[in-house]
Amino acid sequence: MSVFKYDKDADGIVTITMDMTGPVNAMNQEYRDAMGETVERLEQEAGLAGVVFASAKKVFFAGGDLNDLLSVQKGDEDRFMALLEDTKEQLRRLEKLPVPVAAAINGPAMGGGFEICLACNHRVAWDDKSVQVGLPEVTLGLLPGGGGVVRMVNLLGLEKAMPYLLEGTRVSAAAAREQGLVHELVATREELVPAAKAWILAQKDNPEAAVQPWDRKGHKIPGGNASHPAVAQLITIAPAMLRKKTRGLLPAPEQILDCAVEAARLDFDTALRIESRGLTYLVTTPVAKNMISTFFFGMNRLNGGASRPGAVEPTAVKKVGVLGAGMMGQGIAYVSAMAGIEVVLKDISLEAAQKGKAYSESLLAKRVAKGRMSEDKKAGVLGLIKPTADNADLEGCDLIVEAVFENIELKHQITLDTEGYLAENGVWGSNTSSLPITQLAEASKKPENFIGIHFFSPVDKMPLVEIICGDKTSDETLARAFDYARQIRKTPIVVNDSLGFFTSRTFGTYLDEGVRLLKEGVHPAQIDALGKAVGMPVGPLAVYDEVSLELTRKAQETWKAMGVLDAHSDSSVTREVVDTMVAEHGRGGRHHGGGFYEYAADGGKTIWPGLFDLYYRADASLPESDMKDRMLFRQVIESLKCLQEGVLRTVDDGNIGSIMGIGAPAWTGGFIQFVNTYGAQRFVDRCRELAATYGERFEPPAIAVEKAAAGELFS
Numbered sequence: 001m002s003v004f005k006y007d008k009d010a011d012g013i014v015t016i017t018m019d020m021t022g023p024v025n026a027m028n029q030e031y032r033d034a035m036g037e038t039v040e041r042l043e044q045e046a047g048l049a050g051v052v053f054a055s056a057k058k059v060f061f062a063g064g065d066l067n068d069l070l071s072v073q074k075g076d077e078d079r080f081m082a083l084l085e086d087t088k089e090q091l092r093r094l095e096k097l098p099v100p101v102a103a104a105i106n107g108p109a110m111g112g113g114f115e116i117c118l119a120c121n122h123r124v125a126w127d128d129k130s131v132q133v134g135l136p137e138v139t140l141g142l143l144p145g146g147g148g149v150v151r152m153v154n155l156l157g158l159e160k161a162m163p164y165l166l167e168g169t170r171v172s173a174a175a176a177r178e179q180g181l182v183h184e185l186v187a188t189r190e191e192l193v194p195a196a197k198a199w200i201l202a203q204k205d206n207p208e209a210a211v212q213p214w215d216r217k218g219h220k221i222p223g224g225n226a227s228h229p230a231v232a233q234l235i236t237i238a239p240a241m242l243r244k245k246t247r248g249l250l251p252a253p254e255q256i257l258d259c260a261v262e263a264a265r266l267d268f269d270t271a272l273r274i275e276s277r278g279l280t281y282l283v284t285t286p287v288a289k290n291m292i293s294t295f296f297f298g299m300n301r302l303n304g305g306a307s308r309p310g311a312v313e314p315t316a317v318k319k320v321g322v323l324g325a326g327m328m329g330q331g332i333a334y335v336s337a338m339a340g341i342e343v344v345l346k347d348i349s350l351e352a353a354q355k356g357k358a359y360s361e362s363l364l365a366k367r368v369a370k371g372r373m374s375e376d377k378k379a380g381v382l383g384l385i386k387p388t389a390d391n392a393d394l395e396g397c398d399l400i401v402e403a404v405f406e407n408i409e410l411k412h413q414i415t416l417d418t419e420g421y422l423a424e425n426g427v428w429g430s431n432t433s434s435l436p437i438t439q440l441a442e443a444s445k446k447p448e449n450f451i452g453i454h455f456f457s458p459v460d461k462m463p464l465v466e467i468i469c470g471d472k473t474s475d476e477t478l479a480r481a482f483d484y485a486r487q488i489r490k491t492p493i494v495v496n497d498s499l500g501f502f503t504s505r506t507f508g509t510y511l512d513e514g515v516r517l518l519k520e521g522v523h524p525a526q527i528d529a530l531g532k533a534v535g536m537p538v539g540p541l542a543v544y545d546e547v548s549l550e551l552t553r554k555a556q557e558t559w560k561a562m563g564v565l566d567a568h569s570d571s572s573v574t575r576e577v578v579d580t581m582v583a584e585h586g587r588g589g590r591h592h593g594g595g596f597y598e599y600a601a602d603g604g605k606t607i608w609p610g611l612f613d614l615y616y617r618a619d620a621s622l623p624e625s626d627m628k629d630r631m632l633f634r635q636v637i638e639s640l641k642c643l644q645e646g647v648l649r650t651v652d653d654g655n656i657g658s659i660m661g662i663g664a665p666a667w668t669g670g671f672i673q674f675v676n677t678y679g680a681q682r683f684v685d686r687c688r689e690l691a692a693t694y695g696e697r698f699e700p701p702a703i704a705v706e707k708a709a710a711g712e713l714f715s
């Protein structure tokens with residue numbers, strides 16, 4: 001029996017219910033076989049009045065089979081191209097049936113799933129929050145190769161199609177209806193197929209309904225085709241704009257733009273073939289392999305609980321205490337309340353706590369203004385946050401997250417003062433960005449319940465949480481912290497204790513290398529430009545100004561006093577430069593009147609001229625490739641050391657943590673995956689080359705040397 005169930009009703013309408021082997025419907029050989037047979041049968045069906053595509057799964061259709069796509073290697077291009085062309089031809093035959101075809105979208109329809117819908121004449125969706133449509137291929141280094149690029153451009157026009165194609169924007173059923181991606185909404189799942197059939201029956205006297213817009217005589221692309229002046233102008237400037245964003249490091253958006261432009265220029269079927277060629281090229285690139293491995297498989301493993309102790313039953317937080325209503329605390333309060341958790345937000349005064357709550361109010365007001373939330377829901381979320389200056393309000397919390405100043409005495413003191421209010425088995429989480437958890441836990445009566453829950457700023461936008469186990473943290477506490485992170489819809493990585501844990505420790509090497517280049521006489525603007533050229537979001541000197549040189553200096557003093565400033569973080573060069581900047585020149589960073597840069601009132605910035613007298617040397621001429629590699633390799637080496645020392649427990653934690661927490665370039669697939677693609681032996685050789693010229697910090701870690709010798713990948 002086919003995995004596409006075929007049912008013809010008394011009106012002559014055939015309903016195809018897709019029910020493929022495995023948990024989801026996906027585009028693979030089984031799909032091609034089933035779709036091939038189905039189209040063939042529909043073409044021969046006598047008395048056919050229309051077709052409805054439905055799904056027996058919760059997800060309408062999940063898209064391309066990523067295992068299949070990952071396995072395509074260089075040399076397989078002809079075979080892959082032929083498969084793509086087959087898939088496309090089937091959809092083309094479907095949309096050329098002489099009867100109307102409708103999609104009944106009962107769940108997410110992503111990528112290939114939405115491409116099937118686009119090949120239908122009519123799209124009916126269940127108006128439920130589980131239903132989303134979109135073409136997320138670009139986020140995996142691919143392009144929608146089942147006709148998605150060409151149909152979207154023909155449906156929406158070049159400009160409007162761009163966010164869907166270049167950013168992988170997904171939209172809810174309601175938004176899809178507004179944007180013209182879906183034609184009709186129904187309130188319940190049960191109404192879907194009847195609504196699709198009703199539409200088909202209503203088209204009896206309207207033969208045009210069976211013809212796709214792009215197959216109609218005189219079809220015009222909305223907004224105009226490539227020769228329309230406005231579109232021609234867009235086509236001229238778009239590649240440069242895109243390159244500014246991708247810095248030439250991501251081939252997928254560039255291919256997508258090329259295909260989209262061809263779709264606006266050429267006939268439909270030629271454009272489809274160009275689209276197939278684009279995907280055939282992308283699918284074998286290392287960037288696509290990296291992005292699929294990390295963003296799909298790695299992410300699924302992490303969110304699925306690979307780092308969570310499985311023996312502990314699932315838990316949920318009902319009441320959380322947030323200590324400190326500053327920049328981080330107010331964000332933690334917001335994301336917790338958004339997840340329906342009761343929040344006690346405590347600061348040293350009620351006013352300070354209320355100010356923290358006002359932050360949630362302003363974020364919620366923006367949601368309401370955009371029509372993404374009702375006033376009632378807003379009031380409900382706000383009602384969950386209780387601002388206070390009174391410790392007694394923390395009574396019965398099953399989790400307390402502290403986000404007070406980065407000061408160990410203060411953190412010890414508040415642990416002593418408030419830990420007793422926790423419910424039995426309640427968890428104490430510190431949001432410290434660097435202080436070792438084991439030492440922070442020394443103030444606790446229950447160090448087994450003590451853990452690091454490290455958020456990133458801004459908390460409402462950053463998707464990662466780094467969970468840090470101290471020496472005594474129990475499995476139960478880890479499981480509870482993990483469940484909380486999932487409850488507030490973050491992706492948790494789990495690491496062991498270390499100064500700066502994984503993310504701050506690794507990111508610190510990037511900043512350190514930037515400062516070293518400065519000290520070696522490189523032009524400061526070139527340092528930041530090269531940091532961005534390798535794909536980091538911000539140059540190292542600009543980052544230093546943002547996080548503040550002043551705070552860095554204080555942190556270094558604290559670590560020194562604690563005796564934890566060990567080899568990996570002891571950068572005498574950085575300390576010397578930071579000291580000179582702050583103590584001798586009063587350059588504490590952006591919020592201290594300026595640092596490496598000077599900041600104008602209008603937000604513009606220029607290099608602080610004093611830097612040229614202090615460090616710049618016109619005769620310093622380092623090879624650009626060395627400078628770029630230095631900034632990247634320092635971070636990769638530090639990540640490998642974290643893995644070697646057991647700070648990182650898994651490769652996935654390292655890859656996802658580096659991308660989502662540090663801003664590692666997406667093209668690498670994460671700092672450890674980078675070694676897999678670069679080649680372990682080649683990596684070791686390049687490290688040694690850099691070490692010979694620039695110092696032993698570039699010596700390859702033993703773990704990389706071993707992998708290279710064994711010819712293995714990090715997995």
Ligand SMILES: NC(=O)c1ccc[n+]([C@@H]2O[C@H](COP(=O)([O-])OP(=O)(O)OC[C@H]3O[C@@H](n4cnc5c(N)ncnc54)[C@H](O)[C@@H]3O)[C@@H](O)[C@H]2O)c1
Pocket residue numbers: 323324325326327328329346347348352402403404405406407410414431432433434454455456457
């Ligand atoms: N800012 C970041 O990007 C970032 C990122 C991750 C982690 N962190 C860490 O989060 C913590 C807080 O950082 P922040 O940027 O929100 O600082 P912040 O200065 O904005 O806020 C700290 C708040 O703690 C309050 N506070 C001080 N003593 C208190 C006490 N005894 N009881 C209750 N509240 C008290 C202060 O009044 C202030 O409102 C620090 O440990 C920091 O290292 C910061």
